[in-house]
Amino acid sequence: MSWLLHLDCETRSVDLLSSQLWDLGTTGIAELGNGVVVAGFDTQVEANQARLVLGHGTVSEYDPAIVPTPAPTKVSFGKSTIELVETSVFGHGAHETTRLALDALEQIALDGLIVLDFGCGTGVLAIAASLGGAAVTAVDNDPAAVQATVVNAATNKSDIAVAGEVPDQVFDVVVANMLLADLQTIAGSIRSSLAYGGTLITTGFLRDQGDQVLDLFPDLTLARSASKGEWTLLELSA
Secondary structure, three states: OOEEEEEEOOHHHHHHHHHHHHHOOOOEEEEEEOOEEEEEEOOHHHHHHHHHHHOOOEEEEOOOOOOOOOOOEEEEEOOEEEEEOOOOOOOOOOOHHHHHHHHHHHOOOOOOOEEEEEOOOOOHHHHHHHHOOOEEEEEOOOHHHHHHHHHHHHHOOOOEEEEOOOOOOOEEEEEEEOOHHHHHHHHHHHHHHEEEEEEEEEEEEEHHHHHHHHHHOOOOEEEEEEEEOOEEEEEEEO
16 A cells, blocks of 8 residues: 545544445555544555545555554454454554454354354454354455465464365355445355355444345345444344
8 A cells, every 4th residue: 555545524424434435445544533534545546536536635645654554453352362463554453343243253152163254354353263162264365365364363373274265165154344345246155155054244334234235145034233333233144
């Protein structure tokens, strides 16, 4: 990430703006307080395109003096602490959707289950499931995410299988923390990975998008939902 889009935004609109920025291809988002949001992009062209679509903002080259690389992050899961040492320009592990997914995993008796973290990112959810006693596979099509998960799993002494594509098997629990647009693209793969009687934990979308997510899995039953801020989580049963 080498270009930043700086945006002024009222606090109550930050979550909606963040969702729009992910759709526009940001590589990461930082909330600097007082309604200021900074989004990273790989190129100046992409940053300017996002500015034009949103209708406001200023673009500048990345400067670590303005938006520093975060220190390693610690995330709580039950009585355990997960250490995430592999970072991008922006932080990880504290977003509302990550916390929603972690809270959902805490409510499941994971010991002995087979779990898939679909779109693993830094691997925080995969590590949490492993700490709960599950046999975990973490999958992401981004090589940088695969590498980050490998590093973080080793740091936390978690035995996790990490891959760039989903293996040909079914899982007791599938966790998918991703935007609605991404979920729509791979809903079929997610569904085929879920075992009979299994549980799908999915988040990463806004509250008013919940019905669209349910439409993607018409044969699954809504077991529970939860929200933090503008974001929501659905727990579905096969």
